[in-house]
Amino acid sequence: MLFFSSLGSLQIRYKLNRHREPDVFNFGFKNLADGQLHQVKINREAAVVFVEVNQNARRQVILSSGTEFNAVKSLTLGTILGPPGADRDTQRAGALGFTGCLSAVRFGPAAPLKAALRPGGPARVTVRGHVAAASRCAEGAGPGAPAPEATRPLSGDEGTPLVNANRSDSAVIGGVIAVVIFILLCITAIAVRIYQQRWLYEKNESNIPKTGDNAETALKSELNMQSTVSESQKEYFF
Numbered sequence: 001m002l003f004f005s006s007l008g009s010l011q012i013r014y015k016l017n018r019h020r021e022p023d024v025f026n027f028g029f030k031n032l033a034d035g036q037l038h039q040v041k042i043n044r045e046a047a048v049v050f051v052e053v054n055q056n057a058r059r060q061v062i063l064s065s066g067t068e069f070n071a072v073k074s075l076t077l078g079t080i081l082g083p084p085g086a087d088r089d090t091q092r093a094g095a096l097g098f099t100g101c102l103s104a105v106r107f108g109p110a111a112p113l114k115a116a117l118r119p120g121g122p123a124r125v126t127v128r129g130h131v132a133a134a135s136r137c138a139e140g141a142g143p144g145a146p147a148p149e150a151t152r153p154l155s156g157d158e159g160t161p162l163v164n165a166n167r168s169d170s171a172v173i174g175g176v177i178a179v180v181i182f183i184l185l186c187i188t189a190i191a192v193r194i195y196q197q198r199w200l201y202e203k204n205e206s207n208i209p210k211t212g213d214n215a216e217t218a219l220k221s222e223l224n225m226q227s228t229v230s231e232s233q234k235e236y237f238f
Helices: 086-095 114-116 169-205 209-231
Strands: 002-004 010-014 023-027 040-045 048-053 057-062
Touching: 010 057, 023 048, 023 209
Parallel strands: none
Antiparallel strands: 002 010, 010 023, 040 048, 048 057
């Protein structure tokens, strides 16, 4: 039996042997009553129970009340009236039922919650009481209840959640990608500008003659001019 308290804690009770006390496991995961979509996955292999919440927090516990019960024949969502062989605490908790929002329930290959909400569902799903797809998850909650989530129409794939989870994560990821692309473009533009400036500087350096070469050229020109003048001033006698 799986319990969610009003404070968001998770408790699992196993009683596979009627002659023993039930195994009670309390899990200190994050608050599961914060109005957000959470995924709880429970798997049992012999005496080992694996619990996973939101694909992040994982924990395994060992059963001590027996493991001979290997085939689950039914799954009850909501009020459990007089479960045979249950202790008083389990009976009290089962009588409270479930009040809240369920996004999706997988029971092996079946999706009983979705089948119950579809008209003409399979005969193996029995609905007692009122079950409906709410447009607001937390409608009717108390004044201190968390903000509700919006829902979407039923999906065609079995096991797909009915609740359209908040897409803020996708928006954040898109924003981060856009910022990274903008930064890369800025870095590319700066690199191109630096390369152009360097190329122009090297080109201008190659066009400027050296000072030593200019002085040597001017000196040679002056000597040539003086030699020409002296040659023109010579007188020749025959």
